[in-house]
Structures are given as C-alpha cells and as structure tokens.
Amino acid sequence: MPKWNNWSGKLTARPSEILFVRSEADAEALVRSAAAENRRIRVAGATHSHAPLLVHDDLLVDTRGLSGIVSIDLDTNSAWIAGGSRIHTLGRQLHTAGLALQNQGDIDEQAIAGATATGTHGTGTKLGNLSSAVTGMRIATSEGLVECTPDENAELWRASRLHLGAFGLVTQLRLQLRPAYRLQEVAHGGPLEEALEGLDEQIDTNRHYEFFWSPQEDEVRAKSINETDNPPVYPLAEEGQRCAWNYEVLPNYRPHKHTEMEYSVPAESGPACMREIAHLLKTQFTDVVWPVEYRTLAADDVWLSTAYDQETVTISVHQDVRVDDEPYFRACEEIFLAHAGRPHWGKVHYLDGAALARIHPRWEDWWRVRDEADPHNIFVNDYLKDLRYAS
Numbered sequence: 001m002p003k004w005n006n007w008s009g010k011l012t013a014r015p016s017e018i019l020f021v022r023s024e025a026d027a028e029a030l031v032r033s034a035a036a037e038n039r040r041i042r043v044a045g046a047t048h049s050h051a052p053l054l055v056h057d058d059l060l061v062d063t064r065g066l067s068g069i070v071s072i073d074l075d076t077n078s079a080w081i082a083g084g085s086r087i088h089t090l091g092r093q094l095h096t097a098g099l100a101l102q103n104q105g106d107i108d109e110q111a112i113a114g115a116t117a118t119g120t121h122g123t124g125t126k127l128g129n130l131s132s133a134v135t136g137m138r139i140a141t142s143e144g145l146v147e148c149t150p151d152e153n154a155e156l157w158r159a160s161r162l163h164l165g166a167f168g169l170v171t172q173l174r175l176q177l178r179p180a181y182r183l184q185e186v187a188h189g190g191p192l193e194e195a196l197e198g199l200d201e202q203i204d205t206n207r208h209y210e211f212f213w214s215p216q217e218d219e220v221r222a223k224s225i226n227e228t229d230n231p232p233v234y235p236l237a238e239e240g241q242r243c244a245w246n247y248e249v250l251p252n253y254r255p256h257k258h259t260e261m262e263y264s265v266p267a268e269s270g271p272a273c274m275r276e277i278a279h280l281l282k283t284q285f286t287d288v289v290w291p292v293e294y295r296t297l298a299a300d301d302v303w304l305s306t307a308y309d310q311e312t313v314t315i316s317v318h319q320d321v322r323v324d325d326e327p328y329f330r331a332c333e334e335i336f337l338a339h340a341g342r343p344h345w346g347k348v349h350y351l352d353g354a355a356l357a358r359i360h361p362r363w364e365d366w367w368r369v370r371d372e373a374d375p376h377n378i379f380v381n382d383y384l385k386d387l388r389y390a391s
C-alpha cells in the first residue's frame with residue numbers, strides 16, 4: 001500500500017491506491033467505476049491541510065494533472081478553472097488574460113479546489129475568502145457529473161463553495177475575478193501594544209494589513225499593501241518591500257515545516273483575543289518561538305465559512321512540526337472559543353460535530369445538501385463521519 005503524508009509530515013496514511021486524473025472525462029469515469037465497486041474516495045490538492053481531511057485507507061486521487069484555465073469571460077471578469085490548478089500557475093495565466101484573483105493567502109502552493117475546500121483566505125477587511133469568489137462548480141459525484149451555479153442547482157452551489165472534498169471530485173470551478181492590478185508593500189514594526197493601539201486605522205486605511213508577532217522578542221512585523229500605479233520592480237525586493245503584480249506580491253515563501261491552528265473571531269473581539277493569546281505565551285508557553293499571525297477577513301454568505309454573516313479577524317498560532325503542539329493549541333483554542341471563534345477548516349482544531357453545529361448556523365443545511373450529492377458516503381472519511389454523527 002502506498003504511503004501518504006501531508007505537507008508538514010505530521011499526518012500520514014496508507015491509502016489502498018493513489019490514482020491520477022488528467023481530464024474531466026477521466027475524473028468522471030474514475031469516480032463512476034470506484035463508486036460501482038463501493039470504494040471510498042478522497043481527492044487531494046496540494047496536501048497543505050493540517051486537518052486530517054485526507055487521512056484515509058482507500059482510494060486517494062491526485063489532481064495535479066487537472067490543471068489550467070478552461071474558459072474566460074471578459075464581460076464578467078470570470079473564468080472556469082480546472083480544480084487541480086495550482087494558485088501560483090493560475091496567477092500567471094490569469095495575468096496573461098488581464099485578470100487577477102481579488103485576494104489570496106500567504107502562500108500560493110495550493111490547488112484552487114483545495115484552497116476553496118477549506119475557505120482559504122488572505123487579509124483585507126473588505127476582501128472575502130477564496131470560497132466566496134466561487135460562482136460555479138462542476139463536480140464528478142457518485143451520481144454523475146453535476147454543474148451548479150447561483151442559477152442552476154443553486155443549493156448545491158451554496159453548500160459546495162466550501163466543500164471539504166465531501167461532495168465529489170471538483171473538476172472545475174468558476175471564479176469571480178477582477179482586472180489585473182499592481183501592489184506596493186510597506187513593512188513596519190514595533191511592540192505588540194503599539195500595533196494594537198493603531199490597529200483600526202491600519203485596517204481601515206490599507207487594502208491589506210496583517211502582522212506577525214514574535215513572542216520571544218515582543219516584536220511585530222506588520223505589512224500594509226495597497227494598489228499602485230508604479231511600475232513593477234524586478235528582481236522582486238524582499239518581503240515587505242515588493243512593488244509588482246498582485247500574484248507576485250501577495251504570496252510568500254514559507255518553507256519551514258510547522259503545524260497551525262487558526263480561528264476567526266468577530267472583528268470587534270480581535271484585539272482582546274490577541275492580547276489573551278499574547279498573555280498565554282508570555283506566562284505559560286514561554287518556550288514557543290513561532291509567531292502569531294493577525295489578519296482580517298470580510299463577512300460572506302458561504303455556508304460553512306468562518307466569516308459566514310460576520311466580519312472577522314483571523315488569529316493563527318504555529319508550532320514546530322517536531323514538537324508536541326497539543327497543550328499549546330488546546331490552551332489557545334479555549335481562548336478562541338471564549339471569543340466565539342470558528343476554526344479554519346484546513347488547520348488543527350479539537351472540536352466535535354456538536355460544537356461545530358453550534359457555531360455554524362448552516363451546518364445541518366450543508367450536510368443535507370452534501371448527503372443528497374453523495375448518498376452512499378463515498379467521499380466521507382472517518383474524520384468527516386465523526387463530525388457528522390457527533391452533531
């Protein structure tokens with residue numbers, strides 16, 4: 001049996017088989033034949049999730065061959081994109097057509113269907129996560145290939161914009177884009193309290209604002225990023241000083257293996273929650289050297305989104321992959337939950353289905369629509385099954 005591990009190496013599995021798909025027709029045939037044999041399927045993007053979404057002992061499908069832009073509509077600034085497309089390749093390809101993602105995360109290694117599966121986001125108080133930009137999906141389900149948009153199979157579209165790989169194999173998705181744009185980064189720093197005091201102004205006056213706080217030095221590394229008419233400067237400057245196209249400035253190089261917990265808390269609770277996490281680090285987890293990241297995220301209407309119906313702040317805590325992260329992460333989770341937080345779907349959390357049902361108003365709706373799309377639970381692993389039946 002092949003051995004599988006996620007990006008960090010912390011999660012491992014022995015799927016019975018790993019198969020590659022290279023086209024929508026290929027994906028449709030693979031799902032049909034696996035379903036006929038009553039096999040269970042999980043579909044992998046770039047395996048960057050810290051949650052055990054892909055831990056599984058049956059068929060694992062690798063989608064890296066399912067890549068590229070399928071069609072572009074310049075009237076609506078939207079495009080159908082193959083699900084396995086890596087965000088870094090996509091950025092360049094969209095740019096050639098004069099288009100760009102509205103926003104993206106801290107790295108660009110993910111597959112687009114993998115990133116939307118978990119509500120991957122960047123920073124920006126007026127900018128939603130990638131799932132909120134999904135205006136259509138084409139999914140190879142055990143019942144056949146289905147297309148859903150706000151006008152066709154609308155409930156399926158509402159539920160599957162953040163899909164957790166639980167509806168079927170996402171062969172294509174349509175994204176709302178915008179004309180290409182350039183960005184200028186500015187880095188600044190200082191102690192945490194100073195950053196928190198000036199936070200509202202920074203968040204309100206910059207398209208993107210975020211910071212990393214290093215507990216050992218009590219030092220904030222903040223970045224403000226705004227649109228610019230200045231020409232791109234190559235070679236690209238170091239992080240914090242780049243001036244270039246959106247897809248060149250927004251992603252960063254993050255090679256150091258780590259695990260991560262992230263919660264979204266209501267925007268107004270962000271500073272208080274951050275202060276409590278900082279206090280925890282200064283008083284109880286004094287040996288943690290990994291930084292805490294603070295970002296903003298616009299409210300959306302994506303059913304399982306951490307920003308469903310509320311503007312949020314996202315706070316991420318990290319730990320070295322060789323260290324037992326659980327005591328630290330559990331202590332952080334207690335603070336996040338006291339601030340009505342919702343956990344990132346691609347990162348570590350310890351909640352069961354009952355707790356998730358309490359904090360996600362559309363939890364039951366999501367499962368109802370998912371169950372209709374995949375009535376024989378072909379696309380559910382033990383982790384998802386536990387979440388489902390504990391709720």
Ligand SMILES: Cc1cc2nc3c(=O)[nH]c(=O)nc-3n(C[C@H](O)[C@H](O)[C@H](O)COP(=O)(O)OP(=O)(O)OC[C@H]3O[C@@H](n4cnc5c(N)ncnc54)[C@H](O)[C@@H]3O)c2cc1C
Pocket residue numbers: 007042043044045046047048049050053054063083084104105106107109110111112113114115116117118119120121122164165166168169170171254344345346347
């Ligand atoms: C270094 C690092 C930096 C990160 N930075 C950010 C960040 O800035 N912001 C943020 O929000 N998150 C961030 N994340 C989390 C990451 O974006 C998410 O975990 C994301 O889901 C990973 O995408 P992936 O392509 O690796 O998907 P995977 O981890 O491979 O899969 C995630 C889910 O997508 C499903 N899936 C993937 N492709 C398909 C498909 N074609 N059809 C059906 N299901 C599919 C899988 O089954 C699984 O359920 C980061 C993670 C790492 C390791």
